[in-house]
Amino acid sequence: MASIGLGIAMVLILIALQANTDFNQLLYSDKNQNETADFLVINKKVTNSMMGQPEKSVFSPTDIENVRKQPFVQAVGLITSSQFKVVAQAPGELHFATDMFFEAVPDSFIDVKEDDWKWNPGDRTIPIILPNDFLNLYNFGFSLSQNLPQISQETVKALPLQVVISNNLVSETYTGHIVGFSDRISSFLVPATFMNWANEKYAGTTTAATSRIVIKTADPSNPALVKFLDDNGYTANQDKLKFSKTRVIVQTIVSVIGFFGLILLLFALLVFSMFIQLVIASCRKEIQLLVTLGTAPRQLQRYLLKQFVPLYFIIGILSLVLVTILQYFAAGLLAKHDMVVNPLPGIGTIIGTVLILVLVYIVNVSTVRRYILQDQ
Amino acid sequence: MQIQLDHLLPVPLKDKILQRKSGIWNENIQFNPGSFVKIKAPSGTGKTTLVHYLYHIRYDYTGSVLIDGKPWSGYNRNETASLRQQKISVIFQDLRLFEQLTALENIELKRVMNSQPYCTVEKVQEMAARLNVTHVLNQSSKTLSYGERQRIAIIRALVQPFEWLFMDEPFSHLDEDNTSRAAALIAEECKTRNAGFILTDLDHDQHFDYDVLYQL
Numbered sequence: 001m002a003s004i005g006l007g008i009a010m011v012l013i014l015i016a017l018q019a020n021t022d023f024n025q026l027l028y029s030d031k032n033q034n035e036t037a038d039f040l041v042i043n044k045k046v047t048n049s050m051m052g053q054p055e056k057s058v059f060s061p062t063d064i065e066n067v068r069k070q071p072f073v074q075a076v077g078l079i080t081s082s083q084f085k086v087v088a089q090a091p092g093e094l095h096f097a098t099d100m101f102f103e104a105v106p107d108s109f110i111d112v113k114e115d116d117w118k119w120n121p122g123d124r125t126i127p128i129i130l131p132n133d134f135l136n137l138y139n140f141g142f143s144l145s146q147n148l149p150q151i152s153q154e155t156v157k158a159l160p161l162q163v164v165i166s167n168n169l170v171s172e173t174y175t176g177h178i179v180g181f182s183d184r185i186s187s188f189l190v191p192a193t194f195m196n197w198a199n200e201k202y203a204g205t206t207t208a209a210t211s212r213i214v215i216k217t218a219d220p221s222n223p224a225l226v227k228f229l230d231d232n233g234y235t236a237n238q239d240k241l242k243f244s245k246t247r248v249i250v251q252t253i254v255s256v257i258g259f260f261g262l263i264l265l266l267f268a269l270l271v272f273s274m275f276i277q278l279v280i281a282s283c284r285k286e287i288q289l290l291v292t293l294g295t296a297p298r299q300l301q302r303y304l305l306k307q308f309v310p311l312y313f314i315i316g317i318l319s320l321v322l323v324t325i326l327q328y329f330a331a332g333l334l335a336k337h338d339m340v341v342n343p344l345p346g347i348g349t350i351i352g353t354v355l356i357l358v359l360v361y362i363v364n365v366s367t368v369r370r371y372i373l374q375d376q
Numbered sequence: 377m378q379i380q381l382d383h384l385l386p387v388p389l390k391d392k393i394l395q396r397k398s399g400i401w402n403e404n405i406q407f408n409p410g411s412f413v414k415i416k417a418p419s420g421t422g423k424t425t426l427v428h429y430l431y432h433i434r435y436d437y438t439g440s441v442l443i444d445g446k447p448w449s450g451y452n453r454n455e456t457a458s459l460r461q462q463k464i465s466v467i468f469q470d471l472r473l474f475e476q477l478t479a480l481e482n483i484e485l486k487r488v489m490n491s492q493p494y495c496t497v498e499k500v501q502e503m504a505a506r507l508n509v510t511h512v513l514n515q516s517s518k519t520l521s522y523g524e525r526q527r528i529a530i531i532r533a534l535v536q537p538f539e540w541l542f543m544d545e546p547f548s549h550l551d552e553d554n555t556s557r558a559a560a561l562i563a564e565e566c567k568t569r570n571a572g573f574i575l576t577d578l579d580h581d582q583h584f585d586y587d588v589l590y591q592l
Contacts, residue, residue, distance in 0.1 A: 286474065289472055289474065291457070292431075292433055292460075292472070293460065293472075293485075293486060293489070294457050294458075294459075294460030294461040294486075294489060294536075295457060295489060296453075296454055296457035296458065296461075297453050297454065297457065298454065299457075299489075373453065
């Protein structure tokens with residue numbers, strides 16, 4: 001009976017350990033990296049009390065430094081926004097004109113590798129990066145309702161946009177060129193060099209207040225990150241964070257499984273200990289006579305242990321084999337969904353097996369030792 | 377191996393013994409290695425108690441039993457087990473065989489307790505033949521007569537190396553013929569090992585050429 005308990009306990013604990021390894025692999029290994037998951041755009045929540053006081057919703061240098069210090073933040077980039085009016089027009093018959101705004105991020109955060117992402121003062125062409133979502137919004141929302149043609153990415157890149165930049169005093173026309181599409185940052189991006197120059201020229205400021213920042217993080221669903229954002233009243237693209245709740249739930253479930261496994265292991269150890277005591281007690285007379293005839297306590301212990309220890313090892317190996325089989329199937333299932341985990345058990349699982357077996361062995365040795373010598 | 381008794385006095389028999397003179401109790405006794413010792417004792421005077429003290433399975437006494445100059449209390453479990461495997465052997469009055477085992481298994485158990493057995497399988501058969509118990513070797517010891525069991529117990533005591541053999545009424549259920557056979561075997565085995573024995577019994581006897589006689 002105790003063997004079954006030990007077997008179940010081992011399997012549960014090993015599953016918990018293996019699940020942990022799998023999760024780490026799914027989240028952090030190179031094969032599973034997802035581009036959009038790495039970058040988060042953070043802004044301060046606009047609450048009712050803050051409305052009308054735009055200075056309250058910007059990030060102070062202290063705020064930015066605080067974010068940079070967090071262990072889950074690999075890099076911080078300031079998003080600067082345009083301080084001037086922008087109107088964009090599509091050429092030709094498209095009849096598409098709109099007020100817009102620009103934002104700029106440090107080049108290291110741009111996910112569209114473009115050699116065209118350069119701008120020098122004097123250039124009349126501004127490279128622009130559009131968010132993918134915006135094109136989809138146009139193609140599947142706006143254009144259909146307005147009876148306008150849908151546009152492909154290649155066409156958009158070929159279209160020269162007329163960009164009119166103005167402030168209260170002057171108004172100048174540039175040509176805008178869409179050079180790429182981003183999944184990462186939901187904004188209309190221009191090179192930082194252009195932004196700084198234009199801000200100074202049209203708005204008289206060189207450094208604009210930072211209302212949004214972009215951070216590079218290894219794992220946007222990290223519960224610590226979510227807590228940090230909550231504590232400071234920051235928000236980020238919610239859908240990237242929603243995995244966090246799921247993840248916390250899954251982690252809790254796995255921990256509970258592991259915890260139950262531990263409790264079960266304790267009980268199994270207890271039962272084994274009592275079983276040994278029972279065996280020793282039931283042949284106390286024989287053991288006594290053996291000792292009287294000169295059997296060394298060591299010889300007795302070795303004999304008793306030989307009855308039990310092979311059983312433990314068999315259970316341990318069987319549990320490991322079972323978990324290996326489960327892991328193999330899981331890897332197969334996950335692969336169909338493009339998620340990669342190692343089909344073999346992780347090193348943590350193997351170490352767990354060894355540790356449990358060592359613990360079981362120690363408990364047995366000490367029980368045998370204690371009760372064999374009890375009435376000598 | 378030296379055995380010395382230093383004012384050994386059993387606690388349960390203390391009063392009875394202090395009222396009379398004993399040859400063993402409360403005396404300073406040295407047993408010379410290799411000597412055949414006979415201790416005569418009427419019933420109730422502590423024969424079995426003495427053997428149990430000598431073999432260190434009872435401890436309710438004052439005074440001490442010294443083995444090679446060290447009292448039994450100074451030996452730990454492992455040392456005691458080693459002594460019982462190599463230096464001292466015993467034939468109990470109540471025999472103490474394993475009932476669940478056959479006669480031969482009882483003997484084998486003691487024979488192979490040592491990783492290098494002192495006695496060969498053939499020698500066991502030889503001894504069994506001498507004591508007329510060959511035909512019961514493979515029977516469960518539960519089914520043997522007391523006399524047969526006694527002879528098995530004797531053989532068991534002789535399959536190990538020893539320097540001292542303790543015997544407590546070893547021939548109580550044997551007829552004259554078997555007694556002389558057993559005594560001859562025991563004397564031989566002791567001489568081969570240059571060992572001595574201490575035998576306790578109710579009366580005087582001529583089974584052995586005793587070196588020393590005591591009255592308990």
